[in-house]
Amino acid sequence: MTRETAELLSIRDLHVEFSTDAGPVPAVRGIDLSIAAGETVALVGESGCGKSVTAMSVMRLTEGRVAGGSIHFQGRDLVSLPDADMRSIRGGQIGMIFQEPMTSLNPVFTIGRQIEEVLVLHQRLSARAARAQALELLQRVGIPAPERRILSYPHELSGGMKQRVMLAMAIACRPRLLIADEPTTALDVTIQAQIMELLRSLKQEFGMAVLLITHDLGVVAHFAERVLVMYAGKIVEQGTVRDVFKRASHPYTQALLAALPDPLKPARRLEAIPGRVPSPLMLPAGCAFCARCAHAFEPCPGQQPPLFEVGEGHGAACFLRAK
Amino acid sequence: MWRFLTRTIAQRLLLLIVISIVSHTVIHLAPGEPTEVDAMNPMMKAEDIARIRQSFHLDDPIYLQYLHWMKDLCTGELKSFRDGLPVVPKIWQRFLNSLPLFLCATAIVWTASFPIGIQAALKRGSRYDRGTTFVAYTLISIPGFFLSYLLILWVVRTFHLPVIGLRTFGTESAHGAVRVMDRVWHLVIPSLMAALTGIAVLSRYVRAQMLEVLGQDYVRTARAKGLDEEQVVYGHALRNALLPFVTMFGLLLPGLISGSVIFEQIFAWPGLGLLGYEAILARDFPMILTLNFMAAALTLLGILLSDILYALVDPRIRLE
């Protein structure tokens, strides 16, 4: 049981499905994910692969139903936790920031009020103490002239500043875990770099673990310690960033890396992955990547590959790696 | 702020004048004249008709008639065609009658619609939601007078209580409290009827707005902060959902005149709507024109009020 308690977040065999008019649709089909205290883990994949759903399921903010598996945070089972307890964890012990800073802040409240709300709720601070804390937080996330800005409304701030405010709200109560769902996707490239730097410094200062959801391999390379690659609701490869990038073992990961243009190599054709992601309504019985895989062979269409170990703490779900 | 205000008011005044000119023209262009109403009356001799025409300036060119109207209106001397009595006091008296009906109906509509709409949005898809939706659609689709008569039928048959008119005939000499109770009772049914359609429409809007707001990202953020449902809905969501309704409030004003014609006719309520109806039947130009003018003025006032209210409550709008 020591393994369990050392892990901050432990997701085991999670299945999440959505009920639609066409029947229940599986979005997450059995994934294992664990984050230790202070660790930075990236969850990578294309749009629609289930990574956001996984993150939202941890916070119990999704409309999808957990159809199987478990989510444990600091040893507590989040799936069956009563609502009141879940709410104290949200914002208090687990913070979350989202992709769209432009629409994620309430337009009719000042940003000061929105930050103070979290502080008052979880730490029961008085209004004055909350205001002081909020000012400090704004300072910490790099908002200039916080005494003036604290009275601003969201529409008066740029996208980058809004995302900083979101960060301030999310870390206000010193959460043990921060979930960042595509935090920089909607921002300009230069702002992206600033926000990721801010995230890194906050992480170091507070000793937070970070679950980073992204489709951007570059961000993963610069920021994360471990990475899990998702495809069609399953983890296809996982390991340290170094291992996965240098010794990619799953055809999908390899194809992704090959699709990145390399400024150092001479001009060559960009390699796109042929075909398209299978629809969640029509998932194949075997490996989901099989139809697009250049190395597909006999066992692939028939059964789903489990994670095979290809190195220390490095696994790939591909029959090619079966020993 | 002030410059904006004066500029808007000036624009609106101009608009009002344009509207008055247009309505004046339209009414005078239409066939039918006050002297024709009584054309069959054998007592009306040719010289009487000529005299009437002259005193009401009916033979003057149209722009002169307009000027006469405006002048008389502003000096308070505008006289009705029907009985030669001044127009403005008549309007005032009927206005006092219409006002309680209007206020009562509006109060009912606005206090009932919000809880109904919000609950329907929160319980979307449930029996409550589908039930209220169906009832709302039915109320919107039913002709107002149809429903009123049905209700009158039912009330009269079941409760044997009077429903028509401002007060029960013969209560003028009764004790003060009885008179008040009687007036209140007579007010209830008509304002309820007038309110029903309003509730149906408004509660649908409230529901739609709530649903839209509840789907927004900032509501998701509020939940991610750990706020409980009540705080999320009534603190974060509602405040945003209510914005458009503040502006709607200003637009209620014109309903004072135009909304009530049918109900006043059914319940024999001597208010502004009925006044307008009678004026139209009698081809009473000054009355029609003045009522039209006032309705337009109320509309513009209402719009102005809406604009101001909107600027006050939405931090995103700031008047330059």
Next chain:
Amino acid sequence: MSIPIGPTPASEALAPPHADAEALGIAETPARQLWRTFRKDRLAMLGLYVLLALVVVALLGNLLTGWWVVFDPATVRLPDKLLPPLSAPSSMLAKELVPPLHSYPFGTDELGRNVFARMLQGSFVSLSVGVVAVSISLGIGVTVGGLAGFYGQRKFGPISVDSLLMRFTDVVLCFPTFFLILTVVALLPPSIYNIMIVIGITSWMSTARFVRAEFLALREQDFVTAAKALGLPEWRIIFRHMIPNAMAPVLVSATINVAHAILTESALSFLGFGVRPPYATWGNILADGRSYIFDAPWLFLIPGAAILVVVLAFNLVGEGLRDAMNPKLRKRAG
């Protein structure tokens, strides 16, 4: 540093409207998708069936009451006054006046006229009032809104086209509509065409607003720029490319306006300004029936119920369309 994998959110925004369907493996036009979503709303489908039935009844009714003398709604049968629904004609009735099937399905009115026949005639009239009035209002509304939306920035002297047209719309909106209709209808000779026209020219404003909003949004979209870059003449861009895309909210507006037009017509008849007898509309049958509420309630209840059902059907269809068009209400997979 940041090279994204797969479709970026930006490209998703430009993705074709039927991206959902593609992800599900079915290729669909937006119209078919709209229909598919609409079909799931049971109330809306019910409304649609009622409307189809109404059209059939109206057309049939118009034919029957026009050609078949015995079914003539104006035929007066004094011996058979005020009979309740489903009663048989009295034996005193002349042979040629006996109604088909030897019964009055909806009873008779105070002049012995066959209420069923009158309702049939009225169905056609009420429906056509609604349709014609709304066609007029759509015509004006789409033109004004389209011009304002497309040519908005062109200027006539100091004012832009958009400003001009929208101010004009605002002016008309400021007119107290019902009062105006009442005034005009009361002063003009009573005729069904006057009513249609008046209702039409006082209800185009909301359509104009919708169309303008849609055009403003569509104008910025890439397919319009592409069409311009190909050298297509402007009228062609407007009519063949933009209007079909802007039609969705107009359709919703149209169905709800027809409902409103029918209600307005009945209100006008109630106040005595509608079509004159013996020509029957549901509105004036209802108005005539007012006096007989206690003695012959069917004269009042039947047309009222009919108006209610038809207007309800229009409203349900309109709301169903509106819900079907709203992408946020469609359940997404994953």
